Amino acid sequence: MPFVRPNIAAMHGYTPGEQPRGMEYVKLNTNENPYQCSPAVKAAIGRVCQAGLQRYPDPAATQFRERAAELLEAEIPGITPDWILCGNGSDDILTIVTRTFVESGDVIRFARPSYLLYDTLASIQGAQTDVVNYERDWTLGSRFTELRGRLSLAFLANPNSPSGTAIPPAEVARIAAALPCPLLVDEAYADFAETNCLHLVAENDRVMVARSLSKSYALAGLRFGFLVAQPHVIFELAKVKDSYNCDSLSIAGATAAIDDRAWFKRTRGAILATRGKLTAELRERGFECIDSQANFVWCRHSKQSAHALYQRLKDDGVLVRYMKYEGWGEGLRISVGTDEQLGTLLAKLSAIL
Amino acid sequence: MPFVRPNIAAMHGYTPGEQPRGMEYVKLNTNENPYQCSPAVKAAIGRVCQAGLQRYPDPAATQFRERAAELLEAEIPGITPDWILCGNGSDDILTIVTRTFVESGDVIRFARPSYLLYDTLASIQGAQTDVVNYERDWTLGSRFTELRGRLSLAFLANPNSPSGTAIPPAEVARIAAALPCPLLVDEAYADFAETNCLHLVAENDRVMVARSLSKSYALAGLRFGFLVAQPHVIFELAKVKDSYNCDSLSIAGATAAIDDRAWFKRTRGAILATRGKLTAELRERGFECIDSQANFVWCRHSKQSAHALYQRLKDDGVLVRYMKYEGWGEGLRISVGTDEQLGTLLAKLSAIL
Numbered sequence: 001m002p003f004v005r006p007n008i009a010a011m012h013g014y015t016p017g018e019q020p021r022g023m024e025y026v027k028l029n030t031n032e033n034p035y036q037c038s039p040a041v042k043a044a045i046g047r048v049c050q051a052g053l054q055r056y057p058d059p060a061a062t063q064f065r066e067r068a069a070e071l072l073e074a075e076i077p078g079i080t081p082d083w084i085l086c087g088n089g090s091d092d093i094l095t096i097v098t099r100t101f102v103e104s105g106d107v108i109r110f111a112r113p114s115y116l117l118y119d120t121l122a123s124i125q126g127a128q129t130d131v132v133n134y135e136r137d138w139t140l141g142s143r144f145t146e147l148r149g150r151l152s153l154a155f156l157a158n159p160n161s162p163s164g165t166a167i168p169p170a171e172v173a174r175i176a177a178a179l180p181c182p183l184l185v186d187e188a189y190a191d192f193a194e195t196n197c198l199h200l201v202a203e204n205d206r207v208m209v210a211r212s213l214s215k216s217y218a219l220a221g222l223r224f225g226f227l228v229a230q231p232h233v234i235f236e237l238a239k240v241k242d243s244y245n246c247d248s249l250s251i252a253g254a255t256a257a258i259d260d261r262a263w264f265k266r267t268r269g270a271i272l273a274t275r276g277k278l279t280a281e282l283r284e285r286g287f288e289c290i291d292s293q294a295n296f297v298w299c300r301h302s303k304q305s306a307h308a309l310y311q312r313l314k315d316d317g318v319l320v321r322y323m324k325y326e327g328w329g330e331g332l333r334i335s336v337g338t339d340e341q342l343g344t345l346l347a348k349l350s351a352i353l
Numbered sequence: 354m355p356f357v358r359p360n361i362a363a364m365h366g367y368t369p370g371e372q373p374r375g376m377e378y379v380k381l382n383t384n385e386n387p388y389q390c391s392p393a394v395k396a397a398i399g400r401v402c403q404a405g406l407q408r409y410p411d412p413a414a415t416q417f418r419e420r421a422a423e424l425l426e427a428e429i430p431g432i433t434p435d436w437i438l439c440g441n442g443s444d445d446i447l448t449i450v451t452r453t454f455v456e457s458g459d460v461i462r463f464a465r466p467s468y469l470l471y472d473t474l475a476s477i478q479g480a481q482t483d484v485v486n487y488e489r490d491w492t493l494g495s496r497f498t499e500l501r502g503r504l505s506l507a508f509l510a511n512p513n514s515p516s517g518t519a520i521p522p523a524e525v526a527r528i529a530a531a532l533p534c535p536l537l538v539d540e541a542y543a544d545f546a547e548t549n550c551l552h553l554v555a556e557n558d559r560v561m562v563a564r565s566l567s568k569s570y571a572l573a574g575l576r577f578g579f580l581v582a583q584p585h586v587i588f589e590l591a592k593v594k595d596s597y598n599c600d601s602l603s604i605a606g607a608t609a610a611i612d613d614r615a616w617f618k619r620t621r622g623a624i625l626a627t628r629g630k631l632t633a634e635l636r637e638r639g640f641e642c643i644d645s646q647a648n649f650v651w652c653r654h655s656k657q658s659a660h661a662l663y664q665r666l667k668d669d670g671v672l673v674r675y676m677k678y679e680g681w682g683e684g685l686r687i688s689v690g691t692d693e694q695l696g697t698l699l700a701k702l703s704a705i706l
Binding site: 003009013027034045053054056057088091100101152181182222233239242244247248250253 | 357358364365366367369370380383394395401402407410412441442445448453456477479534535559567573575576585589591592595598600601602
């Protein structure tokens, strides 16, 4: 197709983690929550669905933003709904941010290994990438804040995937202050961490924090994420979003989800408990793994190749994510499932190792 | 915010039609279907919701594309699912097409008066617009196919909004062949028309046809649209779409929707019947209005200003869409509601006129 932009023609699309249809796997490869969402979410979706879907949704998702602002008041005193922009998943938020700040030919900076979508977003926008490798202890060196080229946006997944590590908020504040461009802190996994960077948004208008309901609220299938930024930043970003990017069912479901604090506390607690067991059991079996701040664990075995292990587990009906980063190495990212799924994984691993 | 791209900072966001919350209007301003969607859609959504939303949706929306390909076989013999790309509403499709073909600084051509979003999409992409006015008889002159500037994409809403007129497929074929760039035929309203351009996709790989489930399937609140294009074109566009742009509920609901042919036939019939009455009654009351191929009617009154009428109707609880196009003029676009809503509208109009 000769009319396609060269950057699009040259790129490979983003490849999401395997989503097998049909066969039943113990699925620990895409960081989905192993539990069902709050019953209140299903009830809210049911009500909206029964009332009819013939009307357009609220383009501003007012209902969600009002409730979210109340909940975030503890972290950002004085926050109002105009600090919040809703997206069709946090991937939509990342797209909107990219299109708002990045001209074709500009540079987007991000760390490696990290979320692979940042590279895809740069390709689509016709931007260059400036990839800064994590240090071996998963900190970021001074290269991450240097002024080089037409740098117009930096992404920082925090907690990071696949490592599950988090850079402390004070260090993120220092990075944001030193960077000559806006910083998108991608907190898709922050609900599983001990800290987050929300309060930095109030201190520095170049800091934006993206959140997802996919993992911590068990709503990957619903597509809902949001961004927290200062109102004058949200004002610009809102011009770029599709007017009706969030549907009526997801707005109602997402609002019910953040409203059910008891469900959130209980589910988060269960996942953190299983994460602890997973980490300990992997280490006992000869895996090197880092303490995780997310709902997955990144590991490498001292004797077995990561790819062979991935394939053996897959053959045995257990899907984990094999990842290989050029110039960095490979490993397995294993999502935290239920205790029962953990039992299956460990039994299979014992048989393989 | 100094870091925002100049094209974004300079633009006004797209303003969707009024979506009043709280007060109950007879709402005839955004071309929503006045009927509830098929019960099969609600049942399908209910099933997926009850099964749980913790897993990511199928990025390829396979289920919908398989069923859609079967249904479109009558119009495009031999069509397979890889001729179809699903979107989070057809606005998402228009965005994907723009990002695939249009470089910053390129030119997008479209007619006026037409769908206002085309201009917004150009602004976001940093593109120039080349706007060609419709002739007074709602045909397009030769200026629409001229090679001028860095033309990289043309949009054609067919049937057009706000006029409700359609350019015959043979003429669209001629336009597509003469244009030096791809042509997106936006068929958001084609389900209400006598003809459509689907068959042109097979004849010319530069023709793409976008469809929406918002109007003809009463699913504006669900956000689902799709594009039909040749597989090598879909392949490029798929790189640009968000992997998980369609959620699990909308994929299931949209599939059930296109599957219920009896509902579609019945609802379409009702809307076309009311459209006929609306047109005749408006003409009797001194309105000049064009025969519509869509689910709305474009009209102007011989004596009353369109804006005054819009305001009086709004005060009386009836919302219609007032539109004014620079260098073209103004008018009212009235969506086809139920016969009961039509009765209310006509009673109010009789009182006003």
